[in-house]
Amino acid sequence: MxxxxxxxxxxxxxxxxxxxxxxxxxxxxxxxxxxxxxxxxxxxxxxxxxxxxxxxxxxxxxxxxxxxxxxxxxxxxxxxxxxxxxxxxxxxxxxxxxxxxxxxxxxxxxxxxxxxxxxxxxxxxxxxxxxxxxxxxxxxxxxxxPRDGQKYPFVKPYREDTIVLGEWWNANVIDIENAALATGAAPQISDAYTINGWPGDLFNSCRSISNNTYRLDVVPGKTYLLRIINAALNTQFFFKIANHNLTVVGADAAYTNPYQTDVVVIGPGQTTDVLLTANQAPGLYYMAAHPYASAVGGTFNGNTTTAIIAYQNATSQTTTPILPILPAFNDTPTAHKFSSNLTALVTSPFWSSVPQTVDEDMLVTVGLGLSPCGSNQNCSGIFGQRFSASMNNHSFALPSTISVLEAFFRNVSGVYTDDFPNQPPLVFDYTNNSNSFNQDGLLMAPKSTSVKKVKFNSTVQVVFQNTALIGVENHPMHLHGFNFYVLAQGFGNYNATEASKNFNFVNPQERNTIGVPVGGWAVIRFRANNPGVWFVHCHLDVHLPWGLAMAFLVENGGTPESTLPPPPADFPKCT
Missing domain, CATH: 2.60.40.420 (Cupredoxins -  blue copper proteins)
Known part of the structure; x- marks a missing residue:
């Protein structure tokens, strides 16, 4: 054969x-x-x-x-x-x-x-x-x-409900993006936020509450599993339910140790599973979300979206819903406390221990910059240039005639380069924006389709380091194809000697999307046991077309189970 x-x-x-x-x-x-x-x-x-x-x-x-x-x-x-x-x-x-x-x-x-x-x-x-x-x-x-015969590692909920946080524009979103890309400017901000597709009562000038607000009916004394998803394009949220505490039991489809909180912080792309017990006096209570706006001086929509928790026999005609007090938009301490206190449930059947030996040790700077306006163009970015973004001074550009994965599979040259570096080209005071504009060559990173090639089953550690070249903010970084362990996170410039003393090797949270702290860093580690091309990018969609992305190319492992299979017969063609 x-x-x-x-x-x-x-x-x-x-x-x-x-x-x-x-x-x-x-x-x-x-x-x-x-x-x-x-x-x-x-x-x-x-x-x-x-x-x-x-x-x-x-x-x-x-x-x-x-x-x-x-x-x-x-x-x-x-x-x-x-x-x-x-x-x-x-x-x-x-x-x-x-x-x-x-x-x-x-x-x-x-x-x-x-x-x-x-x-x-x-x-x-x-x-x-x-x-x-x-x-x-x-x-x-x-x-x-869980599959038949298996149970949740927490109290069985009386009911489950899905809470999808979204973002709404009174315009065609493709037109908004294209207009911004044409001028190199920041795009128009959204007009509202939504819960399960509805802005909520605070936007009810032309709609009745029942038609404009999502409602969850609850039975006193019962416990509910709420599956919270942040589907917004460009907004991280603070989420609360008036007068109720929540218990986090999962994040990004990985079980966590129960974590008691009255506020959930959730970035675009992230999911958080919480238990809610209906243990308050019968009535109406708002669940509400508004932005965690980490960018200093940035513009954002400061509205609040709401939905209603309704106890039996409580109606809006007889009861006014109670609104929770949400944190300040720039409350980074609350955001960091939440994100850094989640830990993994190691008794989960899907937990595996953290690999101790690192094969690829990377420090990757992430942040905004500029790209040249181009001749005969009128650009609206800072200094008359175009907004851009980069990782380790590489600003990612998508190919247009074939996917990176197909180019890898078919050995097509000229589509990508495998030269994404393990370190930034220059060590500097990453999070100090007082002198960052003087860093020659960093403000305008070259465009490229650059990937990092790693061997199958190697262990990769990445330190995502925020930069302040143009502004500084929390970046939700998403890795396709894998979960990763969050070993540590903090503020300022990453110091390996000091940070490694606090690495959590016992029960670090598993995620596929991590909010890199504003003006800070996060350390992740994963085992590259999945051959193929796996995108890494900021899940603020305003930053993705600017180039805040790269990809891991995981080589084949030599067996059928560890080798990239051929594309399916109905695979879409580029032309």
Whole structure:
């Protein structure tokens, strides 16, 4: 038998083993019809792109170990992909979804079927478009429950509910993004925030409360599992429920040790599972969210979105809902306390210990900068230039004729370079913006499609270091294809000698998205046991097209189970 045939048989056997490893695994199959939809928000009709006629889109409910098949039909006027945020995509790397990283987009009128398995993950993930700003309205929850015969490691909730935080513009989001990119300026800020698609009572000038506000009815004494997802494009949130405490039990589909809090801090891309016990006097209580605006001097929408927790027999006609007191917009101490106090539940069946030996040790600067305006152009960024962003002085540019993954698989040259460095080109006072403009060559990072090549099963440690070249803020950094351990986080310039003394090797939280503290750093570590090309980027979508991204290229491991399989037959073409 030819070697190619041997590997083909191996791929089939590996896939069948993955898909049918237990009798309890099911096949969950559905269709996403993506097309324009007219909705009414903030007193006006607006045409949006949506899935199956709803905002948010449909929730996918599955069990751990299930195989998922989603047929996506693009009936919208825009290119489209779907990213399954947080799904490992082992042996289904072509289904990850970021445009021109793992696939070419689904063109208008086209379709593509995503197939993947959900072994080894329980909790809340989500899905969203990964083309331009479409994820503002093309998104939904992915709920993974324990497989039959297994239980949550916490009290069984009376009911579960999904709380999707979003962002709303009274305009076409693609037009807003394109207008900003054309001038190099910062884009128009949003007009409102939403909970499950609705702005809430504080925007009820033209709609009754019942039509403008999401409502969760609760039974006194019962405990509810709330699955909170931040689907906003550019906003991190403080989230509270008036007069109620919450217990965090999961983050990014990984169990946490129970953490008591009255406020949740959640960045774009992150999910947080909390237990809510209805233990207050019967009445109406607002759940509310407003921005954690970490950027000093930055502009943002300061509105508050609300939904209602309604105890039995409480109505808005007889009871005024109680509004929680949210932290100040710039309350970094509260944000840091929340994000740094979560720890992993090591008794989870999916927990594995932190690898102690590091093969790739990286310090990666992340932050904003500028790019040249270009001749005969009128740019609106600082100093008359264009806003840009970079990691280790590389500003990422997407290819346009083939995805990076396909170029890797087919050995196509000229699409990307594998020269992303382990260190920034210059050591300087990263978080001091008083003299940062004097750092020659750093303010205007060159554009490139640069990836970091690592060997299969190597251990990678990354220190994300904020910079203050132009402003400073909390950056939610998302890694595709893996969970990572958050070993430590802090403020100022990273000092390896001092920081390593406080590394948590016992029960660090597992995440796929980490908010790198404003003016600070975060240390993550992961095992590169998944071959393919895996995007790393800021989940503030304003920063992604500016270039705040890179990718890991994980080499094949030499066995069918550790080798990138060929693309599926219906894989979208770029031309």
């Amino acid at each position: 030819a070697p190619s045939s041997v590997f083909a048989v191996g791929f089939v056997l590996a896939f069948l083993s993955l898909c049918f490893s237990t009798a309890s695994a099911d096949i969950v199959e559905t269709s996403f019809i993506v097309k324009n939809l007219t909705v009414n928000r903030l007193c006006q009709n607006q045409v949006i792109t949506a899935v199956n006629g709803s905002l948010p889109g449909p929730t996918l409910r599955v069990k751990e170990g299930d195989n998922v098949i989603v047929h996506v039909f693009n009936q919208s006027p825009y290119n489209l992909t779907i990213h399954w945020h947080g799904v490992f995509q082992k042996q289904s790397q072509w289904a990850d979804g970021p445009e021109f990283i793992t696939q070419c987009p689904i063109r208008p009128g086209g379709n593509y079927t995503y197939r993947f398995n959900l072994t080894g993950q329980v909790g809340t993930l989500w899905w969203h478009s990964h083309v331009q700003w479409l994820r503002a309205t093309v998104h939904g929850a992915l709920v993974i429950r």
